[in-house]
Amino acid sequence: MPERASDPITIPESLWRRPEMIEALKARDIGHLFRLLRQYAGASQTKIATMCGMAQGKVSQIMKPGGSQVTAFEVIARIADGLDMPDHARINLGLAPRHQTPDIPEDSPAAEDHATLIERLRTAKAVDAEVVTVLRNETENIRVLDRRLGNVAAAERMRAHIRQVETALRHSLPGKVRRSLAYILADSSALAGWQAIDAGNLTAAWDHFERAKLAAREAEDYALLAFAQGEQAYVLFDIDQQADARELVSDAYTNYGKLIPARLSAWLKMAEAEIVAGSTLPDHRDEKSCRNSIDEAMRLLPDGDGDAELPYVALNATHLARWRGNCLVHFGDSETIGDLKSALSAMRPGAYARAEAGLRCDLASALFAQGEIAEARAEIDAAAQLAKRTGSVRQQRRIDQLAARVTLAGL
Incomplete structure (x- = not known):
């Protein structure tokens, strides 16, 4: 009979003990794990997907060197269960064994695995x-x-x-x-x-x-929790789930605003303003709402460049001015160019390369809106160099879109 995708993969027990497999499991490198299954067990992407309860396209992404990472615990556990990993492999993957054996000979593989676990516990201590x-x-x-x-x-x-x-x-x-x-x-x-x-x-x-x-x-730590949730909203924004993005960042502010430092609260309000300003949904792209969030952020922002307890939040008056310009450029605000140029001149060269690329792209957009084509092109070129240097796919996408509009206008 021809082989079917639903047929289980025959995985040799010896494969789980190969040094490269043990290394992949300990590193939770699922892409390497899948590639080893293909190499030594002849498993196709379709079979791996079927056994692990995943889409074949997702398996393909994971298997590419440098591709998608699998970090969610429940997904890792599902993969281990689907592949029917032996307990020593599950332990190397950081999962609990499924079978408990009360009496284990000292020279058995399981005893070796237990010794490894004990060593990790000692290291953690x-x-x-x-x-x-x-x-x-x-x-x-x-x-x-x-x-x-x-x-x-x-x-x-x-x-x-x-x-x-x-x-x-x-x-x-x-x-x-x-x-x-x-x-x-x-x-x-x-x-x-x-x-x-x-x-x-x-x-x-x-x-x-x-x-x-x-x-x-x-x-x-409520501050880190709120910050992570606020940044996560940008994932939704970038896949055009803009209403959900605004709801997620607004939820972080509502639930944790009274429990976190004022600088982080200001950051959350500016993130909300940016999401509102950049929305492509008519019901959500509201200038008044955007300006209200900006005003609230300006009211909340304390003096100084940062807080020692918030090393992950880079927000001072200069950063806020840049961010304000980034938001209001979407509404054709005539003051945007001045704000953005001031923010650019106040920015320490080389300190925030990715942010500078975004700032120059915003300035180019504002200049373009005012008909300053030559100046806009100069800022686009500078932004493109920074985006290339930092490897910012996100910024490069914005720059390419703006460059196409400027080129078309100049024809």
Whole structure:
């Protein structure tokens, strides 16, 4: 009989013990796992999809080197169940075994797996305040790289950092250190989510933000929870679910606004203003509502460049002026050009390369609306160079669309 997609994959027991398979499982690298199944078990994408309860197209995306990541716990557990992973493989993947064996010979594979688990628990116990500081600093280092050089320079380093922190958290016991690890995981995951948005990988971004919110809840940190939810709204916005995007960021402000620092509340109101301004839905693109959110953000914003407890929020008067211009350019505000030029002159060169690309694109749009074609083209060229340097797919898409409009107008 011909082979059917519903037929189970025959996976040799030896495959689960291959060094490269163990490495893929410990790293939760599902793409590598699927590629090994294809290489050593002859499993097609269709069969893998059928057994794991996924769409074939999704499996294809995951299997591509550097493709979609799988981070959601329930999806990882479904894959393990679908492939009928033996317990030692499940443990390497960070899942609980399905079968408990009370008496295990010391030289058995399961005993070896238990020894590995015990070693991980011991390693997690070695995480103290000094190690927590090192891990926090690594998040900050990656944040600086991301702001100045973009996603290309920071993404791989971020993936390794998240794996390290998540492994330590998963094997740590309740207490101050575990809460600190949860905070670092939430902060890092939110940053990874924004990197994924910038790279145009919105499915991965959503998963990063879900992990960030779960970790923020364990860390008992409402500020990080609200921030991750606010950034997650941009995933919805970028897939044209604009009403849902506004609802998500508004929900974060409503539920956590009284529990979080004023600077973050201002950030949430500006995010709401941007979503309203950029909406393509007539019922949601409302200038008055946008201006009300901006005014509220300006009222809430405290003095100074930032707060020590909010390293992930870059919002001061200069940033807000830039953001205000980004919003009001959609409504043809005549003051937008002045606001954007002031924000650009106040921006420290090289400090926020991706933000500068967006600012120059906004300025080009405002200049174009005023008929200043030559100046608009100059800003588009500058923005394009920055977007290329930072690897910002999101900004490049905006720049390409605006450049096409300017070119057409100049014909």
